[in-house]
Amino acid sequence: MLAQKPGRAKLDALRREMEAFDPVASETAALIARFLWGARGEHGSVVYDLIPSRERALQGMLGLTDAEARELSDLVRKTLPKDAPLEMDYAGRAGTRANLASREMAEKLDIIRNPGSTFGGIAAGVIGVLGGTASDMRAAAQAGSLLEVGGGVISARGAANPQVTPRAGAAYGPPRTEAAADKAAVRRPIAGATEVTVTQAEYQAALNQVLPSQFRNQVAQAVDSIGQRAAQRAAANPQFVGAVQSGNWRLAGTLFHSAAAQEARALPASALPPGWTLQAERVIQSGAGGSRADLLLTGPAGELVEFDWKTSGTSALTSAARREMARHAGQITTNIGGTLTTQESRSWMDLVRPLMPGIRWP
Structure with a gap:
């Protein structure tokens, strides 16, 4: 069996210790990465480019082959953040993917907090939960506001009409008492389950x-x-x-x-x-x-x-x-x-x- 070359032995050792989350190996890999890969970008974007002259210098120092040198460069590249190039989203905004996502989320939250009406806020929130964009949510908020305005007019007319009568089939009677509500909320025991009683302090600790x-x-x-x-x-x-x-x-x-x-x-x-x-x-x-x-x-x-x-x-x-x-x-x-x-x-x-x-x- 052929003995490992010195360069291969060093490369394999670094990879093995990185996979084992060894702090020294991780710091060493991060140091090599900052030496080999140069960052460029503007407006918050960043892209990392390999610097060939530095890769060749490190290759000679560690006794690596061309293939091993490139393998080392790719290995340590994982310790650097992912590239974040400039992009443009559906609304024509320019920025990095994270920046665009942050701005989109900020706009969604602004719509929820300032929808113009309760119905508008509910409609926008539902659209957002279903995966809609900020533009979709704003349109839903506007539609909800119109619906609320229309509903207010209808309600006013009904209240002023002395001929309004109860809806057929509606249930009437005294309001449910708190005791009755509590009784209705009691769950039936689950077959085969073991009930464990804990104190309030134990319950909080468990959470x-x-x-x-x-x-x-x-x-x-x-x-x-x-x-x-x-x-x-x-x-x-x-x-x-x-x-x-x-x-x-x-x-x-x-x-x-x-x-x-x-x-x-x-x-x-x-x-x-x-x-x-x-x-x-x-x-x-x-x-x-x-x-x-x-x-x-x-x-x-x-x-x-x-x-x-x-x-x-x-x-x-x-x-x-x-x-x-x-x-x-x-x-x-x-x-x-x-x-x-x-x-x-x-x-x-x-x-x-x-x-x-x-x-x-x-």
């Missing part, structure tokens, strides 16, 4: 968890607390804030993983059930094709629980993410042993979102 149904699961409580504190730590990090504001979700995810690992290692043993231990960034299998667990908990009877930080709930359901978790499960069984009882994902973006209002999240 603070990612999955309220796990409010009595001490392991899930500990993981949620790690995620919440990691979100606070990340939101206080200017580098993380900059990555989020520029839409560099890969870098933001790397920085959140680092914050979560720090919080996990600082978690007191008392936060876990008796006999349980927690490891952050546990290497399950090293080398190519290997993996690591963001959080791996071990119980007193050898049970294992894995938690994985994902960008969003949707990303956790992709086929690639499911294959990744299946690979983790197989490697845990082979290299660690025990009984893997649970694998769960948590969206770091959902944890950070309340702390960073004003961000256009994907």
Whole structure:
């Protein structure tokens, strides 16, 4: 078997550690990207162009072939924000896609807040929910205002007409009492369901968890607390804030993983059930094709629980993410042993979102 060339070994090592969300590898890749790719643009737009002379210089320094040099350039390009060229939308406005979307949303909100009439606001809101543009919503608001004006005239005429009589078939009688309304609101028991009674304080605490149904699961409580504190730590990090504001979700995810690992290692043993231990960034299998667990908990009877930080709930359901978790499960069984009882994902973006209002999240 031929030995790897030095350049190929360095390239493969960088790729492997980036895929494992290693902070040093991510920072190194970002530094290389800023060296290789130049930004240009105006009016808020930005497009990144590869600088051939710098690519050749780095190629010589690292001992890469032409193909390996281009592979490195493409690899580190992922750490930079996506290109945001100037575009023109349906209304003839010019700007970047994000800028146009922001202006469109601002116009929609302005229509809802200042529709001219209640009917206009309702009509515009419904059109917006159905996917209409700001122009569609404005037209709906105007139509709703006309309808409200017409309805007001009709109502006035009816009130002034002494011959108006009750509609046939209408129900009359005393208003329903509050007790009667409460009684009608009581739901019938669900067959096979177990009713759990909680205090108001327990109910509020449950709502603070990612999955309220796990409010009595001490392991899930500990993981949620790690995620919440990691979100606070990340939101206080200017580098993380900059990555989020520029839409560099890969870098933001790397920085959140680092914050979560720090919080996990600082978690007191008392936060876990008796006999349980927690490891952050546990290497399950090293080398190519290997993996690591963001959080791996071990119980007193050898049970294992894995938690994985994902960008969003949707990303956790992709086929690639499911294959990744299946690979983790197989490697845990082979290299660690025990009984893997649970694998769960948590969206770091959902944890950070309340702390960073004003961000256009994907």
